[in-house]
Amino acid sequence: MLTLNISDADIILANYERIHNPIRSIRIRMDALYAVSQGYSRSQAAAQSGVCRNSVTTYVKSYNKGGLEALKTFKYKGAISVLAADRMAIEEMFRLRPPRSCKEAAAMIRELTGQELTIQQVGRFMHSIGMQPRKMGHVPAKADADKQQQFVARQLGPLMEKAQAGQCHLFFMDAAHFMLAPFVGLIWCFARMFVKAASGRNRINVLGALNLVTRKMETLINTTYINAETVAELLNQIAAKFKGLPIYMVLDNARYQHCDYVKQLA
Structure with missing residues (x-):
């Protein structure tokens, strides 16, 4: 056995x-x-x-x-074993210049190593080294990475430790705006076709504050606008619910969250 x-x-x-x-x-x-x-x-x-x-x-x-x-040893011959000797160089190349498609990746590998691989082989190889097709994100144009790191090290990090130790409440606030509208796709037809959509704006606004420790969300929902008065209303709601410990709020960069009215209330 x-x-x-x-x-x-x-x-x-x-x-x-x-x-x-x-x-x-x-x-x-x-x-x-x-x-x-x-x-x-x-x-x-x-x-x-x-x-x-x-x-x-x-x-x-x-x-x-x-x-x-x-x-951890692969004895079969294929894209992974063929490229094993050049794996580190290929990884470094892809980190510096992420390919948009398997076709582009195959061309990059051919240029670097001289190996001619099929699209399917390249896809399997990229999966084998931990790559996946991921949608890109974006950051604000004025974002300063150095200042962000300083903020995390000097202010946010210590606050997170205090919150996890039960010495304060720490929330992260932001707003989301949901709009009632159809998602349209492609269809085979002789002329462009249309589907009925809701008339008017039909937007639902959600102002939320996420508690770092409990991972629970405190929310305020309306169908009009999110402004300084809305922020003040949510702050009052949180202050009434979480008494006894200091409350810290990490705000979005929106002006209505940083105005004098909100600061004086806080």
């Missing part, structure tokens, strides 16, 4: 690698191995990790023969 002969130290490492390793296939192997180490049968470990029972058997045999490093 095949048994897993694994040390306590390797169990800890396998548990870490199954979550944090950047290569998906290694995470799967470590997940299956960890499940077996916790008393799961190979069939149960296979179902949990999304692989077949024979794969789990192979993982156990590989570990018994070569330890965790054996599970």
